[in-house]
Amino acid sequence: MAADTFFALALISMPWPIFNRPSIQIASLKSYLDKEDDLQPDCFHPYLDIARRIGTDRYREIAHSGWAGEALFSSLVFPEKANDARTLFYESLRGNYRQPSRHFDFEALADEISDCCLDWLVAINPEKYQLFGFSLCFSQLLPSLYMADLVKKRLPSAQVVFGGSSCCGKLGKSIADNFASVDFVVDGEGEETLVALCRYLQEKSPRLPAHIFVRAGGKSPQQTNPCPEGLDINRLPAPDYRDYFKQMQQLFGDQPFIPSLPVEFSRGCWWNNCSFCNLNIQWQGYRHKSAPKMVKEVVELAKNFQSLHFTFTDNTLPPAEAELFFTELRRIDIDVDFFAEIRAITGSERLEIYREGGLSTVQIGIEALSTSLLKKMAKGTTTIDNIAVMKICSQHNIHMEGNLITEFPSTSKKEINETLINLDFVLPFLPLDNAGFFLGYGSPVYHKPRDFNIAAVVVHSKNKKLFPAGLLSSMTMLLSGYRGDRGRQQELWKPVRQKIKDWKEFHHRRTGTSHPLHYRDGGSFLIIRQEKLSGPPLQHRLQGLSRKIYIACEKITPIEDILRSFPQLKAKTVEKFIAEMCAKQLMFRERGRVLSLAVRKKSKS
Ligand code: SF4
Numbered sequence: 001m002a003a004d005t006f007f008a009l010a011l012i013s014m015p016w017p018i019f020n021r022p023s024i025q026i027a028s029l030k031s032y033l034d035k036e037d038d039l040q041p042d043c044f045h046p047y048l049d050i051a052r053r054i055g056t057d058r059y060r061e062i063a064h065s066g067w068a069g070e071a072l073f074s075s076l077v078f079p080e081k082a083n084d085a086r087t088l089f090y091e092s093l094r095g096n097y098r099q100p101s102r103h104f105d106f107e108a109l110a111d112e113i114s115d116c117c118l119d120w121l122v123a124i125n126p127e128k129y130q131l132f133g134f135s136l137c138f139s140q141l142l143p144s145l146y147m148a149d150l151v152k153k154r155l156p157s158a159q160v161v162f163g164g165s166s167c168c169g170k171l172g173k174s175i176a177d178n179f180a181s182v183d184f185v186v187d188g189e190g191e192e193t194l195v196a197l198c199r200y201l202q203e204k205s206p207r208l209p210a211h212i213f214v215r216a217g218g219k220s221p222q223q224t225n226p227c228p229e230g231l232d233i234n235r236l237p238a239p240d241y242r243d244y245f246k247q248m249q250q251l252f253g254d255q256p257f258i259p260s261l262p263v264e265f266s267r268g269c270w271w272n273n274c275s276f277c278n279l280n281i282q283w284q285g286y287r288h289k290s291a292p293k294m295v296k297e298v299v300e301l302a303k304n305f306q307s308l309h310f311t312f313t314d315n316t317l318p319p320a321e322a323e324l325f326f327t328e329l330r331r332i333d334i335d336v337d338f339f340a341e342i343r344a345i346t347g348s349e350r351l352e353i354y355r356e357g358g359l360s361t362v363q364i365g366i367e368a369l370s371t372s373l374l375k376k377m378a379k380g381t382t383t384i385d386n387i388a389v390m391k392i393c394s395q396h397n398i399h400m401e402g403n404l405i406t407e408f409p410s411t412s413k414k415e416i417n418e419t420l421i422n423l424d425f426v427l428p429f430l431p432l433d434n435a436g437f438f439l440g441y442g443s444p445v446y447h448k449p450r451d452f453n454i455a456a457v458v459v460h461s462k463n464k465k466l467f468p469a470g471l472l473s474s475m476t477m478l479l480s481g482y483r484g485d486r487g488r489q490q491e492l493w494k495p496v497r498q499k500i501k502d503w504k505e506f507h508h509r510r511t512g513t514s515h516p517l518h519y520r521d522g523g524s525f526l527i528i529r530q531e532k533l534s535g536p537p538l539q540h541r542l543q544g545l546s547r548k549i550y551i552a553c554e555k556i557t558p559i560e561d562i563l564r565s566f567p568q569l570k571a572k573t574v575e576k577f578i579a580e581m582c583a584k585q586l587m588f589r590e591r592g593r594v595l596s597l598a599v600r601k602k603s604k605s
Contacts, residue, residue, distance in 0.1 A: 010129040014143035016069035019051035022244035024262035025135040031240040043243035053116040068092040073142035074466040084465035136164035148181040170476035176213035185213040260309040269315040278440035291324035312340040326357025366402040369422040370415040384590035390429035403435035407489040409452040428517035431503040455484030518601040553596040
């Protein structure tokens with residue numbers, strides 16, 4: 001095919017993703033578009049250029065601060081907001097780091113980033129591209145708007161399309177309505193819509209695809225379902241990371257790092273109920289790949305890019321299919337390891353299989369340690385489920401990350417007290433992060449705020465610092481502010497925030513390598529070693545039936561099962577034993593179910 005019959009696309013991911021990870025969004029689009037003979041997609045990661053220009057430490061610090069990165073670009077897109085943006089920039093860095101680095105000069109950094117963006121654009125030879133596609137996730141709106149402006153200034157006839165999770169529904173429409181540099185916004189999954197858009201721009205199709213918003217003045221096609229039906233993700237090719245590796249090599253050839261490769265097992269969430277969650281607004285329905293397809297992808301990616309660390313981008317892994325996947329990986333003799341998000345109700349046996357197949361780090365949706373609060377959040381879990389999964393991760397040596405959502409609207413004093421008590425029980429397990437509630441567009445709380453004591457949904461105070469007021473009044477933003485119940489919640493959650501801090505400090509200052517709450521079994525007795533927040537460790541010895549009951553409750557166990565297993569014991573005796581164990585925080589009880597908390601430490605493995 002002659003070169004001029006090609007339709008060339010630049011697929012771009014702007015800051016602030018983690019720089020040592022390629023963008024799966026644009027890499028997946030590239031491999032999908034590559035199937036079309038006349039489309040020529042190239043992936044670009046200007047975040048790599050910016051990390052190189054400002055230094056990887058500064059990049060990392062800004063990327064972790066969320067709003068700080070947007071603030072830098074706000075001052076470039078809206079120079080009149082520079083003062084507010086500067087304030088937000090320093091506030092955000094202080095929020096994340098007790099002592100933000102001194103080497104942050106807001107104006108100088110913004111200038112460096114602006115220069116870097118311009119240099120990047122010149123270097124890619126932009127004249128050869130007909131379409132510039134930007135993938136937008138969290139924190140990428142202002143960086144993408146800035147680059148889209150630069151593209152349009154240099155090449156007024158070039159077409160710009162936005163897509164991604166930050167462009168769904170009204171979010172996407174308000175971008176198309178308000179920013180002249182954005183010609184199209186894809187609503188929902190990108191693959192099929194982007195191909196159809198190329199066909200339209202090539203004049204090979206008379207119509208725009210349905211799932212797209214058009215710049216103000218143009219006519220958006222009738223919207224139907226935000227996700228084109230029938231996209232079978234089992235038929236998608238593996239993401240193509242070649243461009244990322246090439247760019248990484250060019251920019252960091254002298255300080256090589258081994259990137260972690262994102263992979264996608266599923267789209268959407270099979271639970272899809274949590275009242276605070278808006279992670280699934282982009283997806284219509286839940287779909288996952290088959291285990292053999294996933295295994296093949298991972299093995300090939302590992303071989304092609306010589307990397308062994310993978311990050312599942314799924315909102316939550318498909319439980320049964322993931323079990324097949326990890327079982328197969330356990331069999332194959334390569335030392336891959338994975339990060340994944342999983343639900344708290346993943347059982348011990350299944351997690352053990354995941355671990356043996358390479359799952360080394362998990363993010364678990366813990367969110368709360370009060371069962372009635374978990375119900376308000378529609379998590380489908382209870383406190384004992386959460387505590388059990390924390391223990392299972394410790395047992396199987398899986399590094400667990402998780403959040404406790406604080407200031408959730410409508411939390412009662414009773415739920416706070418329950419949380420405070422239960423925090424004592426989880427002290428031995430890896431601490432959770434304090435994640436302040438945010439009101440996300442499209443979440444159930446956003447749709448029914450009054451059910452959660454929210455009186456009014458308003459513009460988020462941080463967006464007021466980033467965007468001109470006139471513009472904000474016509475925009476739908478990913479995050480909103482709200483009125484009602486805020487001050488009360490901030491006050492109520494203070495002691496919980498303090499306790500999370502103490503919990504973190506406890507783990508930070510520990511020096512021993514053994515688990516803070518473990519037992520060793522002597523056959524007829526067992527010895528539990530328990531570290532407390534302060535004071536010397538305690539030792540507890542359980543003998544005979546006490547030992548047997550403690551071991552019998554390794555997993556969540558109904559008290560009636562204990563009574564059945566130990567018919568020689570009276571209910572009163574069992575109840576007394578459990579009460580003593582719970583008073584010492586060696587067991588946890590929720591209604592009629594109990595769980596032993598100490599993790600077994602074997603001297604031989
Ligand atoms: S928080 Fe996680 S489990 Fe809950 S609906 Fe969202 S993606 Fe699914």
